[in-house]
Amino acid sequence: MWGTLPENVGTFQDLDGLMEFITVVVGLWFLAAMAMIIGFSLMFKAKPGVKAQYIAGNTGKQVGVLLGIVAAITMFDFMIDIRNVPLWNTIKMQIPAEGDQVGVLAKQWTWVFTHKTKAGNVTTEMFNDAGEYSDSANGAPKLHVRTGTKTIYSLNSEDVLHSFKINALRVTMDIIPGRTYKGWFEAVKPGTYDLACAEICGRGHGDMAGRLVVHTPDDYDKWVKAKGVTKADSAPKGVVVAHNAAH
Numbered sequence: 001m002w003g004t005l006p007e008n009v010g011t012f013q014d015l016d017g018l019m020e021f022i023t024v025v026v027g028l029w030f031l032a033a034m035a036m037i038i039g040f041s042l043m044f045k046a047k048p049g050v051k052a053q054y055i056a057g058n059t060g061k062q063v064g065v066l067l068g069i070v071a072a073i074t075m076f077d078f079m080i081d082i083r084n085v086p087l088w089n090t091i092k093m094q095i096p097a098e099g100d101q102v103g104v105l106a107k108q109w110t111w112v113f114t115h116k117t118k119a120g121n122v123t124t125e126m127f128n129d130a131g132e133y134s135d136s137a138n139g140a141p142k143l144h145v146r147t148g149t150k151t152i153y154s155l156n157s158e159d160v161l162h163s164f165k166i167n168a169l170r171v172t173m174d175i176i177p178g179r180t181y182k183g184w185f186e187a188v189k190p191g192t193y194d195l196a197c198a199e200i201c202g203r204g205h206g207d208m209a210g211r212l213v214v215h216t217p218d219d220y221d222k223w224v225k226a227k228g229v230t231k232a233d234s235a236p237k238g239v240v241v242a243h244n245a246a247h
């Protein structure tokens with residue numbers, strides 16, 4: 001939004017313009033409402049000798065003014081909807097059929113990412129079985145994706161409400177335990193970006209910092225090779241290993 005958000009490195013570029021548009025529309029109405037509240041309180045404050053009026057809004061003119069305001073607000077609502085609906089359909093309703101599948105498990109207070117690659121599963125999490133940091137020096141669990149291929153994620157929570165948030169991709173999805181949420185994104189610029197939990201989930205909420213690592217396709221293959229894959233039988237039941245496009 002006017003350069004205040006982190007760089008948008010995904011394909012949901014139109015979201016930024018929509019946010020600016022909504023801010024302008026809502027902001028102008030906010031200013032108008034504030035001006036009226038303050039202006040009218042000064043204009044119509046109690047004066048000696050002037051009796052207070054009780055206006056019930058039942059003359060034609062008064063009803064006309066009210067309906068006019070309602071019509072204007074509804075019109076601005078529609079202007080937002082016209083831009084919002086196609087984006088909502090693309091981002092939330094139409095999950096692509098082809099892409100890299102990744103399982104995201106949120107729990108107090110970390111993320112477990114299960115990358116389903118052609119070769120098998122690669123799981124990255126903060127702690128290994130011995131309770132040591134396993135995926136990176138700073139302990140942040142990393143979600144690995146590549147440019148040129150869509151990532152289709154499947155979200156679950158092991159315990160309480162969490163929210164999967166990647167600012168650089170404009171992705172936010174709440175997670176209610178007991179449900180699975182599917183979504184997707186496509187990153188276009190290699191690099192390392194922040195990933196966070198955006199729902200207060202307990203004492204360690206602030207520890208749920210993760211990283212999104214966007215690789216080039218070649219680097220991604222190298223990473224898969226270097227990490228090795230878990231045994232095929234460790235794949236969660238009912239999960240189909242994705243057929244990777246592009247190579």
Ligand SMILES: [Cu+2]
Nearest residue numbers: 197199201205
């Ligand atoms: Cu949280």
